[in-house]
Each structure stands twice: as structure tokens, then as C-alpha cells.
Amino acid sequence: MRCAIVGSGLAALATYATLRHGGVAPEEIAVFGTHEDPLAVWRTRASSIRQRRMRSESDGHLAPASFPGLAVREAVRRGSPTPLLQSVANRYHPSVDDFLAHGDEVRVRSGWEHSFVPRRITRVRAVEGGFELDGEGPFAHVLLATGHPGLAKPEEYPDAVHAYEPHEYASKVAVVGAGMAAATEWINALSAGAEVISVRRREPVRRPLNVPRPLFSKRGLASFHAAPPEKRAAMLRALSTPSYPPGRAWDEPLRSERFRVDSTARGAEQVIAATGFKQGFWHDPLLADLVAEHDLPAHGRWIVLAPDSTVPSLTDDVRTLSIAGIAGQWAFPAADTIAGAKYAARAFRRRACRTP
Amino acid sequence: MSYTLIGRLQTRVVSALPALLVALALQRWWAIELVALMLGIGLLLDVAVYHSLLAYQPGWAAVPLGVLELALVYSAMRWLDLMAPLRWAFALYAIAWVSAQLFAHALFPRARLEYGEAGGELGRAGAVTAAAVAVVVLGGLGAAYAVLPPTVHLHGTIQGPLVIEHAQTLVGGVVKGGILIRADHVTLKNVTVVGGENGIDIENSHHVMLDGVRVLGVSMDGIHVRRSSVMIDDCNVASPKGPWVQGIDISFSMDKEMSMVSGCTIVGTREGIVTHMTMVDVTHNHIGATTLRGITMGEMSMGTIEHNDVLGALGVGIICLDHSECEIEHNTVAGTRTDPGGDPSRAGVAIEAHYFAKATLSNNTVLASPGGVAAFDQATLSR
Numbered sequence: 001m002r003c004a005i006v007g008s009g010l011a012a013l014a015t016y017a018t019l020r021h022g023g024v025a026p027e028e029i030a031v032f033g034t035h036e037d038p039l040a041v042w043r044t045r046a047s048s049i050r051q052r053r054m055r056s057e058s059d060g061h062l063a064p065a066s067f068p069g070l071a072v073r074e075a076v077r078r079g080s081p082t083p084l085l086q087s088v089a090n091r092y093h094p095s096v097d098d099f100l101a102h103g104d105e106v107r108v109r110s111g112w113e114h115s116f117v118p119r120r121i122t123r124v125r126a127v128e129g130g131f132e133l134d135g136e137g138p139f140a141h142v143l144l145a146t147g148h149p150g151l152a153k154p155e156e157y158p159d160a161v162h163a164y165e166p167h168e169y170a171s172k173v174a175v176v177g178a179g180m181a182a183a184t185e186w187i188n189a190l191s192a193g194a195e196v197i198s199v200r201r202r203e204p205v206r207r208p209l210n211v212p213r214p215l216f217s218k219r220g221l222a223s224f225h226a227a228p229p230e231k232r233a234a235m236l237r238a239l240s241t242p243s244y245p246p247g248r249a250w251d252e253p254l255r256s257e258r259f260r261v262d263s264t265a266r267g268a269e270q271v272i273a274a275t276g277f278k279q280g281f282w283h284d285p286l287l288a289d290l291v292a293e294h295d296l297p298a299h300g301r302w303i304v305l306a307p308d309s310t311v312p313s314l315t316d317d318v319r320t321l322s323i324a325g326i327a328g329q330w331a332f333p334a335a336d337t338i339a340g341a342k343y344a345a346r347a348f349r350r351r352a353c354r355t356p
Numbered sequence: 357m358s359y360t361l362i363g364r365l366q367t368r369v370v371s372a373l374p375a376l377l378v379a380l381a382l383q384r385w386w387a388i389e390l391v392a393l394m395l396g397i398g399l400l401l402d403v404a405v406y407h408s409l410l411a412y413q414p415g416w417a418a419v420p421l422g423v424l425e426l427a428l429v430y431s432a433m434r435w436l437d438l439m440a441p442l443r444w445a446f447a448l449y450a451i452a453w454v455s456a457q458l459f460a461h462a463l464f465p466r467a468r469l470e471y472g473e474a475g476g477e478l479g480r481a482g483a484v485t486a487a488a489v490a491v492v493v494l495g496g497l498g499a500a501y502a503v504l505p506p507t508v509h510l511h512g513t514i515q516g517p518l519v520i521e522h523a524q525t526l527v528g529g530v531v532k533g534g535i536l537i538r539a540d541h542v543t544l545k546n547v548t549v550v551g552g553e554n555g556i557d558i559e560n561s562h563h564v565m566l567d568g569v570r571v572l573g574v575s576m577d578g579i580h581v582r583r584s585s586v587m588i589d590d591c592n593v594a595s596p597k598g599p600w601v602q603g604i605d606i607s608f609s610m611d612k613e614m615s616m617v618s619g620c621t622i623v624g625t626r627e628g629i630v631t632h633m634t635m636v637d638v639t640h641n642h643i644g645a646t647t648l649r650g651i652t653m654g655e656m657s658m659g660t661i662e663h664n665d666v667l668g669a670l671g672v673g674i675i676c677l678d679h680s681e682c683e684i685e686h687n688t689v690a691g692t693r694t695d696p697g698g699d700p701s702r703a704g705v706a707i708e709a710h711y712f713a714k715a716t717l718s719n720n721t722v723l724a725s726p727g728g729v730a731a732f733d734q735a736t737l738s739r
Contacts, residue, residue, distance in 0.1 A: 059465075059472070065466045066469075066472055067461065067463075067465040067466045068462070087415065088414070089414065213412040214358040214411045217357070217358040217472060217474070218360050219475045342469075342473075343473055346473070349469075
């Protein structure tokens with residue numbers, strides 16, 4: 001078998017669909033993961049936080065080619081040009097339902113279930129001609145898409161419920177955090193009639209997407225990749241500052257008298273941690289083992305990757321080890337987005353498809 | 357999209373492919389030249405302006421940038437005297453703009469998955485295609501230049517009549533005794549003709565352009581066109597030698613390309629502009645003191661008579677005559693005088709349809725013309 005994907009989330013599905021688009025047969029791909037439905041984990045999180053619209057835009061979907069995007073699909077379905085006009089003005093954000101429905105289509109169309117192996121991989125070992133995954137293999141080309149290594153909860157609020165865990169709202173809620181999840185929770189809790197305390201260490205940045213748009217293309221990436229490691233790490237740290245999009249839809253609910261900002265959650269009946277995910281590859285046992293066992297270079301919380309998301313010391317003409325998702329930020333700052341998943345997937349496909 | 361410079365250039369050049377194919381299919385040099393002009397201006401803007409100003413280019417920016425480039429291309433066309441029919445030129449530009457949008461937003465992202473993240477760069481296949489487009493455009497330009505008619509500059513006064521039997525451009529000078537054009541693709545620019553029967557006599561010739569010509573002291577027609585297609589712009593016919601002189605007469609050209617007369621000033625002739633069996637647009641001309649009619653579209657001619665001034669005509673200002681079909685709009689006809697002969701169809705009629713002609717009128721201004729607007733002999737006027 002030529003290719004293996006470790007992980008069974010959105011990045012894994014995007015990679016699988018991309019390989020299939022490149023002509024790699026299902027029999028040549030093994031997908032190791034814990035969820036047969038690659039949308040399951042994300043669906044639960046989105047449902048927990050009651051997310052209705054994506055932050056991403058028309059091309060934020062899991063199909064290999066960005067066209068036709070979700071705006072085109074919605075325009076055709078509704079018989080209206082409005083989604084297209086919104087899209088050219090960067091005002092189109094697909095609904096979560098549309099995104100998931102399309103993801104399901106991609107899963108079915110790609111033949112995902114033919115390649116899925118329900119197994120959690122704990123060790124990756126470089127061997128001659130490829131990699132062994134928990135002793136199975138070797139696989140010439142492996143992409144690790146293990147996802148976020150766990151939810152981050154502030155130590156000072158051990159009883160907090162995480163925004164991505166199912167929850168209801170008490171009458172007085174403190175939301176810790178200042179990013180997209182926090183902003184969504186402010187509005188959710190206000191809509192539920194709660195009094196909301198926003199607990200934050202810094203003012204949130206208002207940004208349409210996770211990172212500035214030039215960093216989604218070679219134009220911005222070229223200087224990012226050329227930067228010395230310290231500068232690159234500083235850029236990544238700056239980009240991880242919590243942010244959420246600008247716009248009236250976000251601002252107006254916060255004018256309510258039931259919303260206030262405070263430095264502590266004092267007086268709140270419920271604390272919601274909208275503090276994202278644990279940061280650093282060492283929180284992921286598989287990646288921590290990989291780095292330790294193969295003595296891979298790392299810089300701070302990032303594994304050092306080549307611009308094409310591959311691990312340089314374990315990638316050559318006959319084998320590829322790529323990392324997608326949040327752990328791939330050294331190659332692509334927005335690695336934890338759909339665009340990031342596709343960036344790694346496309347580079348992986350280029351390598352996988354040019355070797356027999 | 358955040359384009360790299362190479363991505364911008366490759367996207368621009370390859371997206372021009374549909375417009376280039378249309379230009380090649382048209383088999384007209386102006387079409388190739390226009391595509392080259394569009395590409396040249398676009399590439400210049402890409403390098404000098406867009407790349408530094410637009411780190412990220414949203415989809416909606418295609419509209420204002422398209423308008424800007426259209427204005428620049430149009431200005432350059434005028435400045436370079438690119439003789440492209442305006443409607444076709446706009447159509448070609450529209451094809452180029454629409455195809456650029458379709459290519460950038462649909463075709464390229466579909467055909468090359470990395471298109472967006474590569475900043476619009478098209479990879480090896482794209483580079484080869486871009487090079488091929490560039491070679492075809494440059495080759496076309498070179499060929500157009502190679503077959504360009506020679507330009508002859510006339511100095512001083514030349515004794516005519518001058519007979520032109522090959523494609524060429526004649527610039528400047530004074531020709532006595534008239535010019536006879538008997539070849540296609542002849543251009544007269546800023547030439548003055550003095551005397552002769554017909555000042556400029558064009559027969560069986562296509563794509564003839566008269567730009568800024570002056571015709572003085574002729575005894576028959578200032579500009580005499582038979583079975584030909586001609587574009588006449590900014591001409592002047594004056595000082596007729598005798599009472600029978602017509603300013604411009606374009607006749608028997610119904611099966612030829614459409615002709616056009618615009619921006620001419622004609623004074624004191626028997627008829628100002630007259631057509632027979634011809635498709636023609638007569639626009640923005642100034643006709644004064646004619647003794648038979650100001651503008652005549654006659655004998656099954658078809659066309660528009662727009663934005664002309666006809667002043668002090670004797671008998672009739674503008675007439676659509678004898679089975680012709682005319683659109684007569686935005687003209688000013690003033691001071692049309694009554695012919696003393698007593699014919700009611702010449703009783704100072706500003707705008708007239710005569711003998712089964714069909715004229716459509718709108719937004720004309722008629723002043724001090726006692727015959728007003730009238731139809732005779734089963735002709736129809738509709739407004």
C-alpha cells in the first residue's frame with residue numbers, strides 16, 4: 001500500500017479526497033483513525049458551541065478543487081445569485097449545515113469507507129522505503145492529521161465547561177477567552193437570556209479570517225518561509241492571538257446591558273472556557289514520540305517542517321512524511337483551517353502521485 | 357486572491373486566450389492589435405501598479421479595475437489610431453474580461469488545485485500556454501506591422517488627379533484636380549483637395565478611411581463614393597464651383613460594409629450628404645445653406661441620422677426618401693427656408709419622409725422651419 005493517513009477528521013478527509021482526485025485508488029490508501037465518520041468530532045464541537053455559520057468562505061469545503069465552492073452550490077440550489085455576490089464581496093460564509101452536508105457528499109463520493117481502518121496509531125517509525133505505523137507497513141507516503149491534541153482549560157477554573165463540550169447556559173455566565181469561540185458563546189448566552197461576563201486577558205483582534213489573507217498564498221508564504229526560525233515563531237505566536245471577524249452581527253448583541261467585561265469570573269454561576277486547544281506538539285503522544293524517537297528538530301511548540309508540510313529529515317525521493325492540521329503550522333500558519341488541510345494534502349498528493 | 361507577480365502575469369496572459377481566438381477568427385489585424393493592446397496595458401498595470409498596491413485582490417475589484425482598463429484601452433486605441441469598429445472592440449474587451457473572471461474563479465482552480473495557494477501561478481502547463489499566447493500575439497502584431505500599408509507624406513501642392521491603386525496611407529499636402537481611390541485599405545489623413553469634378557472619388561474599394569480631409573472648389577461631388585465602404589471623419593467641403601455640387605454622395609453600396617460619416621462640415625452645396633442604396637451612419641455633422649436638401653438618405657438606404665446640425669437649408673433639412681429606413685434622432689434643424697417653387701414637400705420642411713420611406717424620429721429639435729416635420733407619398737413617420 002502506497003499511502004497512509006493517520007487521523008480521521010476533516011484534514012484526513014480533505015487529504016483522502018485529494019489523493020482520490022489525483023488518481024490514487026482506495027486500495028492504495030489506508031486511513032487509520034478512531035471515527036468512521038470524519039465529520040463526527042467537528043460536528044459535535046460545532047453543535048456544542050451552537051455555531052451556525054462558518055468563519056471560512058465559499059472555498060472552505062473539503063472537496064479537492066476549490067471550484068465549485070459552497071457559494072456556487074447554494075446559488076444553484078436557491079436559484080439566486082445572492083451567495084455569489086456575497087462571495088465576491090467576501091461576505092459569504094456558508095452555513096454549518098451546508099458545510100457538513102457537502103462534507104458527507106465528499107466522504108461518500110471519495111470512497112472513504114473502503115480505506116478506513118478503525119485503529120488508533122501510537123507510533124510512527126521510519127524504515128527503509130517508508131514508515132511503519134504501530135508495526136504495520138511499510139507505507140511509502142504517510143500524512144499525519146491527528147488534529148488538536150485536546151481542549152485547553154484554564155487552571156484557575158477547574159470546573160469550567162469547555163465551549164466545545166455540550167452544555168446549556170446558567171442565568172449568569174462567565175466566558176473565558178477572546179477568540180471566535182468566545183465571541184460565539186457571548187452571543188449564545190445572551191440569546192439564552194443569560195447575564196454574560198467576558199473574562200479576558202487582552203482585547204480581541206478583529207480579523208475576517210484566522211490569518212491575514214496574503215498568508216493563504218505563496219505571496220505571503222514566501223516571506224514567511226524565508227524568515228529565520230525566531231522570526232517565524234514570533235509571527236506564529238502573534239497570529240495565535242485570539243481573534244474574531246468584524247461586523248455588526250458580532251457587535252450589536254454585545255451592546256446589551258447584560259454583557260460586561262471583567263478580569264475575573266466572580267459571581268458567575270457557570271464558567272465556560274472558550275480557550276481553544278492545547279498548544280504544542282508534545283501534547284500529542286504520537287507526535288511527541290515521533291520527535292523523540294527520530295530526533296526531529298523543533299522550535300518552541302512547533303515541529304520544524306519544509307514549506308510543503310513534510311518532515312525534511314524523513315522525506316526523500318521515495319518516501320514522504322507530512323503533517324497536516326495544527327501541527328503543520330511551521331509550513332502554513334493557517335494549518336488548522338480547511339485551507340491549511342488542503343495545503344498539506346495537495347503537497348502530499350504531488351509527492352505521492354509522482355512515485356509508483 | 358493574493359497573486360504573486362508571476363501568478364498575475366500568467367493568469368492575465370492565459371486568460372486572454374478566448375479573446376485571442378476570437379481575434380484570430382475575425383481575421384482582422386485590428387482585432388489582433390486590440391488584444392495586444394489589452395494585454396500590454398494589463399501587464400503594465402500588473403507590474404507597475406497592481407502588484408504593489410493589491411497584496412490581496414477581492415473578487416469585486418474586478419469591476420473597477422475592468423472599467424479602468426477599458427478606459428485606458430479605449431484612450432490608447434484613439435491615440436494609436438487603431439481602426440477598430442467600436443462595437444466589436446467593446447465586444448472583444450467584454451469577452452476578455454468575462455473570460456478572465458471565469459478562468460480565475462472557476463477554470464484555473466478546477467484544473468489546478470494549487471492555483472489559489474500558488475498565488476495564481478499556473479505551473480509548467482500554464483507557463484507554456486502563457487508563452488504560446490504571447491508568441492501568437494507578438495507574431496500577429498509583427499505580421500500586422502509587416503503588411504501595414506506604406507505611409508506617404510505629401511508636402512506642398514501636387515498637381516492631380518492623383519490615382520491610388522494600392523493600399524497606402526497618404527498624409528498631409530494639397531492635391532489639385534482630385535484624388536481617385538481604386539484600392540482597399542487606403543487612408544487619407546489631413547489631405548486638402550482643390551478643384552476637379554469630384555474632389556475624392558472612391559470606387560469599388562473597401563476599408564477606406566478619410567480623416568481630416570478638406571475639399572474645396574469642386575464642380576460635382578466633394579466626396580464621391582460608389583460600391584465602396586468608407587469611414588469619413590472630420591471632413592470639410594466648401595466653396596463649391598457651381599450650383600450642382602453635392603458635399604458627400606455615397607451610393608450603390610448596400611452589399612458592402614457599413615459606411616460612416618461623422619464630424620464633417622459642409623457649406624453651400626446643393627445637397628450636404630446624400631446616400632442611395634447604402635447602409636450608413638451619419639452623425640455629428642454640421643450642414644449649412646444647402647440649396648436642395650441638407651441630408652438625404654434615399655433609395656432604399658438604411659441607417660441612422662443622429663446628432664447633426666442642419667442650418668438654413670432651402671426646401672428640406674433632413675429627408676428619408678424612397679423606401680429607405682432611417683432612424684433620425686437628436687438632430688437640430690433650424691431656419692429651413694421655403695422653396696419658392698410651391699411644392700409643399702419643399703415648403704421649408706425640417707424633417708421629411710417621402711415615397712414609401714419609413715423614418716423613426718426621437719429627440720430632434722426643429723426651429724424656424726415652416727414646413728415642420730412631415731411625410732409625403734405614403735411614407736411613414738413614427739416617434
